[in-house]
Every structure is written in C-alpha cells, then in structure tokens.
Amino acid sequence: MFRTQQSRSGNDLRFSLLILPGLRRAGMVVRLLMCSVLLLALTALSGKFGEAQAAGSTAGKHRAASSGAKGRHRSVRKKAALPAKARTPARGRRHGRAAAVVAGATAATAAAAVAASPAAPAKAITTNTKPELLPRCGFTEASRRHIFSRGVYVLDEETNTPLFERNADTVAPIASVTKLMTAIVWLDQKSLPMANRLEVTEDDLDNLKFTHSRLNVGASLSRADMLHIALMSSENRAAAAMSRDYPGGRPAFIAAMNARAQALGMPHTHFENATGLSPENVSTPRELAELVKAANRYQLIRNDSLDKQKIINIGRGQLQYINSNRLIRYGQVNATVQKTGFINESGHNMVLRLLVHDRRPVIVTMLGSGTADGSRLDGVRIAKWLNCSLN
The missing domain is CATH 1.20.5 (Single alpha-helices involved in coiled-coils or other helix-helix interfaces)
Structure with a gap:
C-alpha cells in the first residue's frame, strides 16, 4: 500500500x-x-473607417465645388458684367496664398484708381466751382436720390447761379413759409407802433384746420412780440391777429400780400390767408427764393426768425416759445433767415438763407418732405455739400 x-x-x-x-x-x-x-x-x-472618411471628404469637396459652381452661375446670371473669378493654381498652399495676395493688391490698385477718377457732374447742377469737387464732397447722383423734399432749389446769391434744382417750378402749398410775406407786409405798414399791445380775439381762431395754440382768447401781446413768435415759433393766432389789425382789415392785408408777390416777380405765388393754414397758399421753390431775398432785407425778420427761444408777457402771465426749426435751435447751420411750414397738403417745408464759410450767401428752398426729420436732414446735407464745394 x-x-x-x-x-x-x-x-x-x-x-x-x-x-x-x-x-x-x-x-x-x-x-x-x-x-x-x-x-x-x-x-x-480602422482601415475601413479611414477609407469611409476619405470618401466622405471627397464627396464633401465635390459638393462644395458643385455648390460654388452653382453660386458662380447664379452670380453670373445676376451680374453678367462681372468677370469670372480666377482659380488658384494647384501648386501648393504657398503658391496659392501668393497668388491671392497679388490678386488682392491688383484689385485694390484698380479700386483706388476708380475712386480717384472724378465723376461727371449732373446736368441739373450748374456751378462756378470745379465740377469734380461735387462728387468728392458727397453730392453724387446716388446721394441726391436720398434728398427727401419733392421740390428743391439752391441758388448762389452771389453769382445768381442755380446750383441744384428738383421740380423747382412746380406749384405747391407752402404752409407757414407764408409768414415771411406776412412779416414783410406787416413791417411795410409804418403806422403800426410795434410797442402797442394787441389782443387775441375769437376772430383769430383757426376754423380751417382747428390747430392748437397757446395764445388763448384775451391774451394781450405787444405787436413786436406777435411778430416775434409768428416768425420764430410759427404761432398761427399771432399771424391771424396781425392780419386782422392791419388798416382795412384782413381782406386788405391779403390783397397787399398778393400785390407784393407780383412785385417781387412771383407770378405763380398766391395767398389766401396770413397763417399758411390754407392749402391755397402756393408758390414754387424757385419763386420762394425771391421771397427769402426780400425777407433778408428786414433786420427784425432776420433777428426774430433766428432767435432760439423767447419769453413773452401775455398780460396774465408769461409764455416761453422756442424756434420751430431744429437746424437753428441746435446750431447746425449758419443762416441769416429761415422759416419752416407744415400742413397735411404740403408736407414739411423749409427755406433758408445760408452763409457758406460765414460769408457767401446761398438760398435753399425745400418743399414737400414726408417728415420733419427728412426736411432737416436735407438741410444738413445741402449745407455740408455747399461748405465743401464752394470757395
């Protein structure tokens, strides 16, 4: 075991x-x-995955190439004048980058040459300055299309040369630009002491447009203050009271306004009232230049239309008024006379007598802008163009 x-x-x-x-x-x-x-x-x-990835990349490149080709075809259809985009030679990345740099430099040089070449001035503009200055100052054909006013007239008063026109002879409502003629006729009547007080009555109320006014019935102002706020703030009841106070009453005042227009060479100008609230108060941009010239001869019109604000005594207190023209209120232009106006039938209107470089007088009349901002921007654009273009 x-x-x-x-x-x-x-x-x-x-x-x-x-x-x-x-x-x-x-x-x-x-x-x-x-x-x-x-x-x-x-x-x-891993080999199969790499092959699949490479195939996907190749397909993506083909799709990108196809998409690019389609995009180029669409671009060519839309803009047949554009040259075809040159392909970069397949000589490596360095050669491609070098070619791109050279092409970019060539394009930049060509663009600079085009920008440096002066554009031809528009036929509507006649000026004694060099024509090539106008596009360089920004007043190109494209920029002119952005002027909002339907009727425009720019007159070099020094040479009596029109610099720009748009519908300059088209008759249109002028609204409160009327008050320049109201002031002229009022001041021509020497028998009206400016220090005497004038009371607002119910006859001075606006029964046409029913516009609002801060001057209540019973308010008492000096004639000088009535004129001041009619020009500076476009106060309608002040202008209505002035026409009522005229010797012979309101009908005589309106007749004097129309007679003065004819004397100034304004055949298409007509007045129905002293305020401008009637759409029948009409003129043209060209004829309004004559009205501005006449208004500039009166020291009171120059001072009152350019004042930025005014506190007046109405007998039972005080009222503060400001200038209705923001170009003047904010100091955006250098002017000697101005007036704005608006009713629904006219759109926004503005007339100015500018001093280009503080010495050269140019009259600008603009009618029919759709907005107050549009009228103001038109004034700014034209003033900048004038300051750049004129000596």
Missing part, C-alpha cells in the same frame, strides 16, 4: 514537472494568437 501511494506521488510529480509547463506554454500561445487576431481585426476596421 505504501508503494502504491509512493508511485502515485511520483506520477503527480512527473505530471507537474512535465505536463503543466507545456499547458502553460500552450495557454500563452493561445492568448498571443487571440491578441494577434484582435489586432488584425482592429487594423481592418
């Missing part, structure tokens, strides 16, 4: 010494084979 157990132990020992190492080596070999198979599988998958 002891020998049997001893032989078994010997067999176990031989098994451990001979067989087990072989099995271990076989297991390692199997594991190595499995790792090799796994690596091969991963390599195959």
Whole structure:
C-alpha cells in the first residue's frame, strides 16, 4: 500500500514537472494568437473607417465645388458684367496664398484708381466751382436720390447761379413759409407802433384746420412780440391777429400780400390767408427764393426768425416759445433767415438763407418732405455739400 501511494506521488510529480509547463506554454500561445487576431481585426476596421472618411471628404469637396459652381452661375446670371473669378493654381498652399495676395493688391490698385477718377457732374447742377469737387464732397447722383423734399432749389446769391434744382417750378402749398410775406407786409405798414399791445380775439381762431395754440382768447401781446413768435415759433393766432389789425382789415392785408408777390416777380405765388393754414397758399421753390431775398432785407425778420427761444408777457402771465426749426435751435447751420411750414397738403417745408464759410450767401428752398426729420436732414446735407464745394 505504501508503494502504491509512493508511485502515485511520483506520477503527480512527473505530471507537474512535465505536463503543466507545456499547458502553460500552450495557454500563452493561445492568448498571443487571440491578441494577434484582435489586432488584425482592429487594423481592418480602422482601415475601413479611414477609407469611409476619405470618401466622405471627397464627396464633401465635390459638393462644395458643385455648390460654388452653382453660386458662380447664379452670380453670373445676376451680374453678367462681372468677370469670372480666377482659380488658384494647384501648386501648393504657398503658391496659392501668393497668388491671392497679388490678386488682392491688383484689385485694390484698380479700386483706388476708380475712386480717384472724378465723376461727371449732373446736368441739373450748374456751378462756378470745379465740377469734380461735387462728387468728392458727397453730392453724387446716388446721394441726391436720398434728398427727401419733392421740390428743391439752391441758388448762389452771389453769382445768381442755380446750383441744384428738383421740380423747382412746380406749384405747391407752402404752409407757414407764408409768414415771411406776412412779416414783410406787416413791417411795410409804418403806422403800426410795434410797442402797442394787441389782443387775441375769437376772430383769430383757426376754423380751417382747428390747430392748437397757446395764445388763448384775451391774451394781450405787444405787436413786436406777435411778430416775434409768428416768425420764430410759427404761432398761427399771432399771424391771424396781425392780419386782422392791419388798416382795412384782413381782406386788405391779403390783397397787399398778393400785390407784393407780383412785385417781387412771383407770378405763380398766391395767398389766401396770413397763417399758411390754407392749402391755397402756393408758390414754387424757385419763386420762394425771391421771397427769402426780400425777407433778408428786414433786420427784425432776420433777428426774430433766428432767435432760439423767447419769453413773452401775455398780460396774465408769461409764455416761453422756442424756434420751430431744429437746424437753428441746435446750431447746425449758419443762416441769416429761415422759416419752416407744415400742413397735411404740403408736407414739411423749409427755406433758408445760408452763409457758406460765414460769408457767401446761398438760398435753399425745400418743399414737400414726408417728415420733419427728412426736411432737416436735407438741410444738413445741402449745407455740408455747399461748405465743401464752394470757395
């Protein structure tokens, strides 16, 4: 029994010494084979993924090229005059970048040459300045289309030369620009002491447009203050009271206004009242230049139309008025006479006598802007153009 157990132990020992190492080596070999198979599988998958990615990239490039071609075709259809875009030679990135830099420099040089070349002046503008100054000063054909007023007339008073016209002979309502003629006729009547007080009555109320006024019935002002706020703030009841106070009454005053217009060479100008609220008060941009010339001869009209604000005594207190023209109120232009006007039938109107470079008189009349801002911007644009273009 002891020998049997001893032989078994010997067999176990031989098994451990001979067989087990072989099995271990076989297991390692199997594991190595499995790792090799796994690596091969991963390599195959990565290769397929790379091919798919490359194919996708190639397809994307083809789509981009196709899209670019379609875009270029559309661009050519829209703008047939534009040259075709040159392709960059396929000589590497450096060559492509160099070609792009050269092309950009060439385009910039061409653009600079075009910008430097003077554009031809518009036929509607006649001026004794060099024609090439006009586009350089921003008054190009494109910028003129952005003038909002339907009727415009710009007159160099020094040379009596029209500088710009748009519908200059079209008859249109002038609204409160009327008050320049109201002031002229009022001041021509020497028998009216300016210090005497004038009371607002119900006859001075607006029964045509029913506009609001801060001058209540019974308010008492000096004639000088009536004139002041009629010109500076376009106060309608003040202008109505002035025409009523005229010798012979309101009909005589209106007749004097129309007679003075004819004497000034304004055959298409007509007045129905002293306020401008009637759409029958009409003129043309060209003829209004004559009215501005006449108004500029009166010191009171110059002073009152340009005053920025005024506090007046109405007998039962005080009222503060401001200038209705924001160009004057904010000091945006240098003018000697101005007047604004608005009714629905006329749109926004403005007349100015500017001093270009503080010395050269130019008259600007503008009728029919759709907004007050549009009329103001027209005045700013034209004033800037004049300051740049005229000596």
